Amino acid sequence: xxxxxxxxxxxxxxxxxxxxxxxxxxxxxxxxxxxxxxxxxxxxxxxxxxxxxxxxxxxxxxxxxxxxxxxxxxxxxxxxxxxxxxxxxxxxxxxxxxxxxxxxxxxxxxxxxxxxxxxxxxxxxxxxxxxxxxxxxxxxxxxxxxxxxxxxxxxxxxxxxxxxxxxxxxxxxxxxxxxxxxxxxxxxxxxxxxxxxxxxxxxxxxxxxxxxxxxxxxxxxxxxxxxxxxxxxxxxxxxxxxxxxxxxxxxxxxxxxxxxxxxxxxxxxxxxxxxxxxxxxxxxxxxxxxxxxxxxxxxxxxxxxxxxxxxxxxxxxxxxxxxxxxxxxxxxxxxxxxxxxxxxxxxxxxxxxxxxxxxxxxxxxxxxxxxxxxxxxxxxxxxxxxxxxxxxxxxxxxxxxxxxxxxxxxxxxxxxxxxxxxxxxxxxxxxxxxxxxxxxxxxxxxxxx
Ligand SMILES: NC(=O)c1ccc[n+]([C@@H]2O[C@H](COP(=O)([O-])OP(=O)(O)OC[C@H]3O[C@@H](n4cnc5c(N)ncnc54)[C@H](O)[C@@H]3O)[C@@H](O)[C@H]2O)c1
Numbered sequence: 032x033x034x035x036x037x038x039x040x041x042x043x044x045x046x047x048x049x050x051x052x053x054x055x056x057x058x059x060x061x062x063x064x065x066x067x068x069x070x071x072x073x074x075x076x077x078x079x080x081x082x083x084x085x086x087x088x089x090x091x092x093x094x095x096x097x098x099x100x101x102x103x104x105x106x107x108x109x110x111x112x113x114x115x116x117x118x119x120x121x122x123x124x125x126x127x128x129x130x131x132x133x134x135x136x137x138x139x140x141x142x143x144x145x146x147x148x149x150x151x152x153x154x155x156x157x158x159x160x161x162x163x164x165x166x167x168x169x170x171x172x173x174x175x176x177x178x179x180x181x182x183x184x185x186x187x188x189x190x191x192x193x194x195x196x197x198x199x200x201x202x203x204x205x206x207x208x209x210x211x212x213x214x215x216x217x218x219x220x221x222x223x224x225x226x227x228x229x230x231x232x233x234x235x236x237x238x239x240x241x242x243x244x245x246x247x248x249x250x251x252x253x254x255x256x257x258x259x260x261x262x263x264x265x266x267x268x269x270x271x272x273x274x275x276x277x278x279x280x281x282x283x284x285x286x287x288x289x290x291x292x293x294x295x296x297x298x299x300x301x302x303x304x305x306x307x308x309x310x311x312x313x314x315x316x317x318x319x320x321x322x323x324x325x326x327x328x329x330x331x332x333x334x335x336x337x338x339x340x341x342x343x344x345x346x347x348x349x350x351x352x353x354x355x356x357x358x359x360x361x362x363x364x365x366x367x368x369x370x371x372x373x374x375x376x377x378x379x380x381x382x383x384x385x386x387x388x389x390x391x392x393x394x395x396x397x398x399x400x401x402x403x404x405x406x407x408x409x410x411x412x413x414x415x416x417x418x419x420x421x422x423x424x425x426x427x428x429x430x431x432x433x434x435x436x437x438x439x440x441x442x443x444x445x446x447x448x449x450x451x452x453x454x455x456x457x458x459x460x461x462x463x464x465x466x467x468x469x470x471x472x473x474x475x476x477x478x479x480x
Contacts, residue, residue, distance in 0.1 A: 037221055038062050042115035044140045046073055046104070048084060048196065048300070048369065049157060049189055050121030055089060056200040057119075058096035060225045065103050065114045078104040085368035085395045088197040112147020117222060119187075120156045125300075130307035132161050141168050145175035145182070152182050153218050157189045159245050159305055161312045165209065165238040185215045186238050188245035193299070194366030202226065206233040209241020246309040250325060253302045255290040257331040263293040263472025273472030274454060293472045295426060295452040296335035299363035300371035303329070335471075336374055339424070339452045340381055342469055346422050346448050352386030355445065357420040359413060360427020360453075361393035361400040368396040375426035376400055379407050392416040394429055413440070420444045428453035437464035 043054040043066040051073075054066040068074050073083045080094040096102035105111060111118065122140045127133035137158055144154070154172055156165055169184040176182045186209035191199035206223050210216045216235050220227060227233055236244075259277055266273040273293045281288025297303065306325045313321035347354040356379075363373040370376055375391075383389045383406050390408040391400060397409045410416035413432070417423055417440055425432060437460060441447045447466040451458060458468045462476065469475065 037224075039218075039222060040065075040114055040116045041222065042067065042111045042118045044068075044111065044118060044120050044144065045122035045136070045158075046070075046077055046083075047121065047123060048086070048193055049191065050119070051077060051082065051084075051093070052086065052089060052191060052196040052200050053119055053121055053157060053189070054102060055092050055096055056197065057222070058099075058102035059092055059201065060223075061101070062222070063101055064096070065105055065111060067105050067108065067111050069106075071106060074104045074106055086196050087194065087366055092197060108143045109147050112144055112149070115152065117218060118144060118152065118154045120154060120158055121189075122158055123300075124158045124160055124304075124308070126304035126307055129311070131311035132159075132304070132308035134160065134164060137164065137168070138171070141172055142175065145172045146177070148172070148176035148178045148182050150178055150181065152176075152178060153215055154182065154184045155219065155222075156184065156186045159188065159249070159301065159308075160186075160242055161246075161308055162239050162242040165242060169211070169238075183212055183215050184238070185210045185219060186241040187219060188241055190245070190248065193369050194364060202229070203231060206231060207241050207244050208233055208235045209238040210235060211238060246305055246312075249302055249305040250309055250328070252290050253297060253306050253332070254324070254328050256292065256297050256302075257328040259291045259293045260296055260331055260335055260472075266472045266474075270474050272474055292454070294335070294428075294454045295339060295374045296332040298372040298374040298377070300369055303332070303372045335452075336377055338471060339378055339426075339450065342450050342452075342471070343378075343382060343422060343424060346450060346467075346469065347387075351382060354387045354421045355419055356382055356387045356389050357410075357413075357416040357423045357444070358389055358391045358407075359393075359416070359423065359425045359432050360396075360429055361391050362396035362427050362429075365427055365429045368393075368399050370396050370399045370403060373400075373427075376404055376407075378424070378426060380404055383407055390416040390418075390420070393427065394431055396427075414443055417443050421446045421448070423449045425449065425451045425453055425456055428455040432456065437461040437466055441465050 039062050041057050041062045041064045043050050046066050046068040054064050058064040076083045082090045122136040124132045165186045172182050208219045263273040277291040280286050281291050310325040358379050360375050363369050379389045390410050392410045392413050441464050449466050449468045451470045454470050461468045
């Protein structure tokens with residue numbers, strides 16, 4: 032039976048990278064949406080049609096839905112409770128000291144909402160949480176809500192990628208529905224009636240399975256990245272080429288080429304903290320083999336940053352003090368201004384602390400980066416960053432950097448040495464323009480090649 036296309040009254044709690052995108056996309060699907068955040072500045076910006084962060088395609092859609100009246104913002108939980116048939120929980124679950132997930136925002140948001148729930152309602156978690164959280168929230172929300180057992184909780188984890196968030200939200204690969212009742216399943220299928228009608232699969236399962244699907248997916252992706260980085264180390268040790276290796280194994284349909292990107296490893300607001308939180312849960316549950324696996328994945332990943340630091344030190348002759356280093360990219364990934372656990376900024380910060388003069392360029396993330404790392408210099412252009420540089424480090428693979436003219440840049444730097452830690456620049460073209468290029472996991476050309 033195909034789901035009905037009733038427009039629902041949907042609230043979205045938390046308007047960060049996930050929540051604002053979800054609110055905008057829910058409104059684009061035709062629902063009436065009211066969104067809330069405890070950060071008053073974020074709310075007032077969004078209500079003016081300005082996304083508080085960089086995400087391609089988001090702002091025009093935000094404005095369109097504000098103009099149509101389908102999307103509104105508030106700072107009142109009473110208004111949210113009164114308004115919504117379905118409440119999406121999109122608050123942060125950052126890493127707590129020790130590596131577990133900090134659930135204080137999830138509990139605070141549910142605690143603020145529940146006293147205003149006076150009728151049948153569905154709270155739907157989208158945040159990434161440890162298994163068991165949804166069932167705890169179900170108990171606490173029912174205890175605090177005037178509607179009591181008429182309140183239900185479902186878990187509908189989000190898989191969007193920053194940089195492609197709108198596309199991923201409107202046309203996800205799959206929709207995961209963790210529920211405790213048929214009614215919750217029916218309601219969620221109404222919420223997603225449009226994507227379901229277009230053939231996107233929805234999988235209904237228990238709350239616990241849905242919570243685990245998200246962290247399992249992220250753990251698999253992290254493992255794939257660390258796997259190819261271990262292969263990069265092996266290639267370096269043996270003179271083999273990790274890109275050719277990735278291309279060859281990636282053509283095997285059982286493996287696939289995506290996420291076989293060797294170089295600097297993963298950062299950002301999700302993969303690192305999600306695998307650490309999952310490791311904490313695995314330790315609590317006594318699943319030692321999962322603890323071991325995720326510890327190795329994390330250690331390999333962190334080791335990539337150390338490797339680039341070692342290469343940088345070697346490239347400038349062993350002594351960083353006073354050396355001028357140009358860093359291309361500050362965001363944790365391209366097409367985003369997210370700098371959470373950015374490998375680039377971690378490396379830049381260490382280089383600066385060890386005496387290097389680091390000049391960073393990024394197409395969009397410099398305002399965020401300069402707030403967190405005022406110790407670094409920021410340049411408005413690649414050329415400005417590279418002026419008199421002793422070394423250029425390519426640390427975030429923005430497409431813009433692939434069109435840099437290496438011959439022009441060679442005239443600007445003091446010494447034409449490049450470390451392409453993301454393995455995405457055309458090393459042959461840079462070498463032809465007179466650069467010494469080091470790409471982790473790829474063979475260095477013999478002298479005279
Ligand atoms: N960013 C992604 O790409 C992504 C993808 C999939 C899943 N997730 C998960 O989604 C969740 C949110 O991630 P994010 O990147 O959007 O984080 P974020 O920090 O950008 O946004 C969280 C928002 O929640 C708000 N908030 C905190 N407490 C609140 C409360 N009590 N009431 C209302 N608002 C409150 C914060 O002010 C902030 O704006 C996390 O669990 C994350 O792991 C994120």
